[in-house]
Amino acid sequence: MSVLRPGETCWRVARAGRAAFLIDTEAYFTAVYEAIRKAKRSVLLLGWGFDPRARLFPDGKDGPDDPDEVGRILVELARARPDLDIRLLIWKSALPVAISQQFFPHRARHWFLGTGVKFVLDDKVPFGACHHQKVLVVDDELAFCGGGDIGVDRWDTPGHLDVDPRRIMPDQECHDPRHEVMAMVDGEAAAALGDLARERWRRATGHALPRPDGPTGSDPWPSHIPAHLRDVTVAIGRTEPAWKGRPLVDEIRSLTIESILSAKATIYLENQYFTAPAVAEAIAQRLAEPDGPEVVLISTGRSPSWFDQLTMDRARSNLMWRLRAADVFGRFRAWYPTTRGGSKIIVHSKVSVFDDTLARVGSANLNNRSGGFDTEAELSFEVASEADRMALTAFRDRLIGHFIGHTGDAVAKARAEHGGLIAAIEALNREGRLSPILPMAHSTLSEMVATYHLGDPANVSDSWRPSRRRDRLYASARERPRLTVG
Known part of the structure; x- marks a missing residue:
């Protein structure tokens, strides 16, 4: 008997034509870079934290204008593709957490001001709670979900070296070795995560986003990543607090x-x-x-x-x-x-x-x-x-x-x-x-x-x-x- 029961142990069950496991953030950031550049109509990101200064391809070198900073990449993508809908929904972190993050993601609002990137901080949670979901959806055809946020202290390789200058932060200090895992899916499972992201956006902003009509005709799946599973059953599970008339999930x-x-x-x-x-x-x-x-x-x-x-x-x-x-x-x-x-x-x-x-x-x-x-x-x-x-x-x-x-x-x-x-x-x-x-x-x-x-x-x-x-x-x-x- 399956342990995956919609309404009890999961929200939805869907099929994915391909699924892959990304071990450590080097793999995740590389996949993100390729996927968002292939996007045809939308990029939706949910995060606990987000720092536009995070480098997707760090090389350990100095420089104030690193072209691999994720914020710079998104702004340039929005400028080159005005028809591409890019939305970032990030938890509006409490003051003690914001201080530890050099007041990011709050300062990211100014980073994206006047650009085509729609950046919103979400505080629609009970006092003391946080939005902890980490989801990235591209065109409703590819989605990432797991434990990793896009931040300046997240990048590492499976080698977890004692000293690695690529774990560099904006202040030129290197952060500690860190282990993360993300999963990547396509097909119905990706579309379901798109629904989850749009519902979060609606609750945060009051603005309902339409679900995309039909396939784009392209494949945003990163070409360098093989599928570990094919034609597999995927369940999406959630936690949501009982708050403002909504039941506990x-x-x-x-x-x-x-x-x-x-x-x-x-x-x-x-x-x-x-x-x-x-x-x-x-x-x-x-x-x-x-x-x-x-x-x-x-x-x-x-x-x-x-x-x-x-x-x-x-x-x-x-x-x-x-x-x-x-x-x-x-x-x-x-x-x-x-x-x-x-x-x-x-x-x-x-x-x-x-x-x-x-x-x-x-x-x-x-x-x-x-x-x-x-x-x-x-x-x-x-x-x-x-x-x-x-x-x-x-x-x-x-x-x-x-x-x-x-x-x-x-x-x-x-x-x-x-x-x-x-x-x-x-x-x-x-x-x-x-x-x-x-x-x-x-x-x-x-x-x-x-x-x-x-x-x-x-x-x-x-x-x-x-x-x-x-x-x-x-x-x-x-x-x-x-x-x-x-």
């Missing part, structure tokens, strides 16, 4: 719990955060089964911001204690990746692969707020054929391999030789580039923050009742798996 959270409870052999989770008790309790339930699945979590060793270190890292530590206690059969591992020189890699991706039948790539973190407080978008790929199942396995193995300096084929061979994913990783991780995520000692303040998940509400009503949050979150975590299984 928690399709992504529902699918996460359902996928964990349905997995047979392997659960692979790659995520920036891991603080949701409901997710941890579902995993704990599976770990208690004698023949349950292996569970591998890859996350950041330490969050780059002090606020996330206090809130997300501390709350994750409590869940590590819970899962270590539940792991009576030794089937759970949590690791963080480092470079060859030992520097921590920022894991910003939001990816999960269940067995060899379901892969998910989106913007949602494994925290509370991504399940019902922020807005999120995700693509899920459910497959049945042997070729497609091999493609999903290869995707997962390639992700694991690139963290430990091995190919995906080497990971597949190690799985066969050692009898499982965890054993394969431990056999190949000779350099120690994956280190265990261990529970942390708490101060009085951090214990309070972690216990009550301060900064990480599960929904709008929860955001105003932190004193009741602990009981409510854990009650939901205990009850949800039983309801889903039954």
